Amino acid sequence: MTLLTDKPRDHVDPQSTVGSPPEESRAARLTSFEVSDFPVPNGREEEWRFTPVDRLGGVFADEADDVRGDDHPADFDVSGVLDVMGDSLAPGQAPRGTVLVPGDRGAVVASAHCAEALYLKLEAEREYVEPLRVNIHGNGAGRLSSAHYVVEAGHHSKALLILDHTGSADHRGNLEVIVGDGAELTVVTLQRWDDDAIHLGQHDAQVGRDATYKHIAVSLGGSIVRVNSNVRYDGPGGDATLLGVYFADAGQHLEHRSFADHNAPHTKSLVTYKGALQGDGAHTVWVGDVLIRKEAEGIDTYELNRNLVLTDGARADSIPNLEIETGEIAGAGHASSTGRFDDEQLFYLMSRGIDETNARRLVVRGFFADIIAKIGVPEVVDTLMAAIEEELEADMGAAA
Amino acid sequence: MTTLEIRDLHVSVETDTEHKQILRGVDLTINSGETHAIMGPNGSGKSTLAYAVAGHPKYTVTSGTITLDGEDVLAMGVDERAKAGLFLAMQYPVEVPGVTVSNFLRTAKTSIDGEAPKLRTWVKDMKGAMEALRMDPAFAERNVNEGFSGGEKKRHEILQMELLQPKIAVLDETDSGLDVDALKVVAEGVNRVKEQTGLGVMLITHYTRILRYINPDHVHVFVAGKVAESGGPELADRLENEGYDRYVQAAAV
Numbered sequence: 298m299t300l301l302t303d304k305p306r307d308h309v310d311p312q313s314t315v316g317s318p319p320e321e322s323r324a325a326r327l328t329s330f331e332v333s334d335f336p337v338p339n340g341r342e343e344e345w346r347f348t349p350v351d352r353l354g355g356v357f358a359d360e361a362d363d364v365r366g367d368d369h370p371a372d373f374d375v376s377g378v379l380d381v382m383g384d385s386l387a388p389g390q391a392p393r394g395t396v397l398v399p400g401d402r403g404a405v406v407a408s409a410h411c412a413e414a415l416y417l418k419l420e421a422e423r424e425y426v427e428p429l430r431v432n433i434h435g436n437g438a439g440r441l442s443s444a445h446y447v448v449e450a451g452h453h454s455k456a457l458l459i460l461d462h463t464g465s466a467d468h469r470g471n472l473e474v475i476v477g478d479g480a481e482l483t484v485v486t487l488q489r490w491d492d493d494a495i496h497l498g499q500h501d502a503q504v505g506r507d508a509t510y511k512h513i514a515v516s517l518g519g520s521i522v523r524v525n526s527n528v529r530y531d532g533p534g535g536d537a538t539l540l541g542v543y544f545a546d547a548g549q550h551l552e553h554r555s556f557a558d559h560n561a562p563h564t565k566s567l568v569t570y571k572g573a574l575q576g577d578g579a580h581t582v583w584v585g586d587v588l589i590r591k592e593a594e595g596i597d598t599y600e601l602n603r604n605l606v607l608t609d610g611a612r613a614d615s616i617p618n619l620e621i622e623t624g625e626i627a628g629a630g631h632a633s634s635t636g637r638f639d640d641e642q643l644f645y646l647m648s649r650g651i652d653e654t655n656a657r658r659l660v661v662r663g664f665f666a667d668i669i670a671k672i673g674v675p676e677v678v679d680t681l682m683a684a685i686e687e688e689l690e691a692d693m694g695a696a697a
Numbered sequence: 698m699t700t701l702e703i704r705d706l707h708v709s710v711e712t713d714t715e716h717k718q719i720l721r722g723v724d725l726t727i728n729s730g731e732t733h734a735i736m737g738p739n740g741s742g743k744s745t746l747a748y749a750v751a752g753h754p755k756y757t758v759t760s761g762t763i764t765l766d767g768e769d770v771l772a773m774g775v776d777e778r779a780k781a782g783l784f785l786a787m788q789y790p791v792e793v794p795g796v797t798v799s800n801f802l803r804t805a806k807t808s809i810d811g812e813a814p815k816l817r818t819w820v821k822d823m824k825g826a827m828e829a830l831r832m833d834p835a836f837a838e839r840n841v842n843e844g845f846s847g848g849e850k851k852r853h854e855i856l857q858m859e860l861l862q863p864k865i866a867v868l869d870e871t872d873s874g875l876d877v878d879a880l881k882v883v884a885e886g887v888n889r890v891k892e893q894t895g896l897g898v899m900l901i902t903h904y905t906r907i908l909r910y911i912n913p914d915h916v917h918v919f920v921a922g923k924v925a926e927s928g929g930p931e932l933a934d935r936l937e938n939e940g941y942d943r944y945v946q947a948a949a950v
Contacts, residue, residue: 640754641791648751648787649805649857650779659804663795663840 323556323588323620328398330388332359332409335402344401347582347614348523349550355439356467356495357402361410363440370440371466377430378417378458385413386447393447396503397473400525403497407443407469414445414473417458421451421477428457428676435466438493444470448484452477452505457674460486463518465494474502476510478532483511485677489684490519492549498524504564506532513672514553514570516543517684521550523582528566529558536565541583542668542681544688545611547576555600556586559593568600571668573661574611575688582614585631594625604635605664607657658689699766699782699864699897701727701750706761708742708749716757719745721922723761725899727865730891732898734908734933737919738941743901744788746919747869750899751785752778765865780809782864786854786871793841798853799823801841802860809861826859830886847874855886862890865897872907884910905937921948 327334337357338345350357363370375382386393393414399405419425435442448458454477462468476482488496496519504510512526528537543551557566572581583602604613617631638660646656665685669678708720719742727733737743749756750763752775763770765781773781793801802823807813814822827834830852842850851871858866868887872880888911890896900911908916908930916932918925918941925944926932 639791642793644751644753644775645787645791646793646801646805647775648779648785649801649861650776650808651804652776652808653774655804655808656776659796659801660793663793666795 323558323586323618324590326400328400329405330394330399330408332405335399335405338402344554347580348552349521352521353495353497355441356469356497357406358441359406359409360441362443368436370436370442371444371464371468372434372436373415373444374432374434375415377428377432381417381419381425381429383416383418386416387412387414392449392475393445393473395473396475397471397499397501399471400499400527403469403523404471404499404525407445407471407497407499410443411445411471414447417446417448419448419450419454419456419480419482422453423451424454425456428459428674430459430461433460433462433468433470435462435464435468435490435494438465438467438491440466442466442468444468445473446471447473447475448482449475450477450480450482453479455481457483458485459677460484461489462487462494462496463489463491465491468494468496470496470498472498472500474500474510476502476504476508476535478505479507480505481509483513483674485513485515485674486524487677487680488514488516488519488522488524490522492518492520494519494522496522496524499527500524501527502537503529503531504535504537507534509536511538511540513674513677514541514543515677515681516541516551516553517688519549519551521552523552523554525554525556527556527558530561530564533561533563535561537567538671539566539568540668540671541570541572542665542672543570543572543581544685545572545574545576545579545581546688546691547610548578550580550582552582554582554584554586557588557598557600559587559589559596559598562593563595564593565596566598566600568598569668569671570602571604571665572613573605573607573664573688574613575607577610579611580613583633584616584618586618586620587629587631588620589622589626589629591622594623595627596629597627598629600631602633603664605638605661606635607638607661658686661685661689699729701783701865701897701899702762702764703750704762706746706749706763707759708745709757709759710745711755711757718759719756719922720749723923725917725924727897727899729864729895729897731915732891732900732911732913733915733917734913735899735901735917735919736903736905736933736936738945739903741919742922743919744869745922747785747867747899747901750778750783750867751775776808779861779863784858784861784863784866786851786858786866786868788870788873790842790850790854792843794843796841797838798841799837802857805857806860822860826856829859829889830856831882832856848876848879851875851879851883852886855883859886859890862894863896865899866890867899867901869901870903871900872902872904880907881910887911905933908933918944920944
């Protein structure tokens with residue numbers, strides 16, 4: 298057994314470690330379909346202490362979606378998934394609810410108020426060459442919108458699903474994924490919201506025997522975005538990769554929480570989140586929980602978060618939690634660091650004739666290079682690179 | 698023919714609490730093709746001189762001038778100095794994660810020349826320069842200075858100098874941390890660029906050993922922030938035998 302701890306130069310923002318101690322065990326955390334089990338958070342709860350809950354009043358409401366006649370709070374373009382759409386699923390109608398049980402207020406109201414979950418059923422042993430795509434477009438800031446997607450990937454199927462969020466809404470969306478034995482499923486969730494959008498999401502996956510699951514969260518837009526990506530296993534040999542890339546601007550709150558629940562032996566999880574921040578009040582949060590249960594012998598897990606703070610006034614919180622109940626593991630480690638933009642790097646590059654704009658661009662691109670290589674979905678990589686360029690241009694414009 | 702002229706240069710460094718005066722009136726003229734060795738004890742301000750020429754923001758020029766062919770270097774930004782033909786081979790080059798050597802060199806070359814180098818000649822030039830410095834071709838795909846050994850970092854600095862073709866180069870303790878073999882390779886590189894381009898060199902060093910491989914035309918003893926004595930190569934030999942004590946004591950009086 299090897300037990301890697303983080304390298305000495307890695308550190309957790311000391312600010313982040315103050316406050317209430319974590320719960321006893323991640324396994325003990327409440328999940329329920331009952332809205333009343335999750336009171337509206339006041340910000341003192343462990344899971345909400347970084348989130349500006351005072352700005353989330355609307356999205357927590359135990360209320361139906363803001364539908365005005367034919368005018369819905371969000372449009373769902375499902376043209377990319379017509380071939381695999383099953384009949385929509387009501388609450389309690391399996392497989393809905395078999396993997397995802399709401400774990401917080403946002404998820405429970407989403408579940409309660411989404412009467413018809415989009416159900417995507419991927420045929421066993423079939424490889425879907427074209428990406429499956431659902432475009433979610435919010436039709437107005439502050440309009441309450443609830444969504445629930447159920448994806449069932451048949452055994453040994455292979456597919457890529459992209460959820461692309463644009464426009465604005467007070468959106469709460471649940472994603473429930475069943476990855477069949479030996480299947481390979483990649484889910485990308487793009488948060489390209491307008492500046493005034495709010496988005497809470499709980500994305501739960503159950504990874505079958507020897508199956509491969511990749512969840513990629515890309516958060517660029519929105520006022521407050523909080524996406525929780527959780528994974529557990531339905532047999533040995535499952536392999537989960539949870540990736541995240543985010544770029545927060547002034548006033549933006551981008552929060553990502555991941556939970557790898559190693560409940561089966563010989564399973565793997567690799568969690569990598571990287572983000573950049575610029576501008577006053579830009580705030581990012583990453584909380585990565587890993588639980589290695591007693592029965593999960595021979596598992597391998599590594600989680601990493603890196604943040605690059607480009608300007609003053611931005612703040613990144615980063616908390617890895619590793620809970621180990623068995624000694625028989627192949628590897629378990631985590632690393633977290635938050636660094637400022639390095640003036641020495643800038644000087645070095647500029648001393649080779651590279652102007653400041655291009656030097657900063659090189660450094661930021663370089664920072665994201667390894668995670669972008671891990672994403673491996675050209676369409677998403679292109680979108681992301683273009684967005685990073687745009688963020689950098691905006692920064693240069695602001696600086697000038 | 699290019700001339701770097703440093704006149705009565707005073708430089709202070711910003712610390713948390715104060716401006717600390719480091720350079721106290723440096724005079725130095727370096728022409729194309731000339732090699733000037735700047736030798737001095739630790740803390741004499743040699744590296745400060747290098748950084749001040751390159752324009753590091755931590756160092757403030759409080760008085761004096763630096764000109765390159767009459768152009769005011771102090772009015773130029775860091776990148777503009779490089780474009781004007783100045784180069785600083787750093788003592789401690791920094792890592793740039795995620796940026797490959799090849800991408801970095803091409804970006805720098807494009808910036809210096811104002812246009813992207815022609816692909817075919819560029820690949821050939823890069824390959825040739827790397828071979829000459831006995832660098833593995835795989836080196837080009839590594840991230841800038843990440844995990845480089847001391848010798849690799851210095852070779853990488855000289856590689857940049859070969860490809861960017863500056864007019865005047867400041868080599869800041871390029872010999873430090875190199876074993877004899879690496880020192881020879883690096884020195885050969887410097888001599889090659891000098892021959893090919895008529896480079897003027899300011900060679901900053903604590904020890905004389907690099908001067909066995911790179912022949913200086915002028916040697917300047919640097920003590921307490923200025924040039925204490927200038928002479929020919931014979932001055933280096935004297936320093937080798939006598940050390941800096943004589944100068945340090947004189948400066949302390």
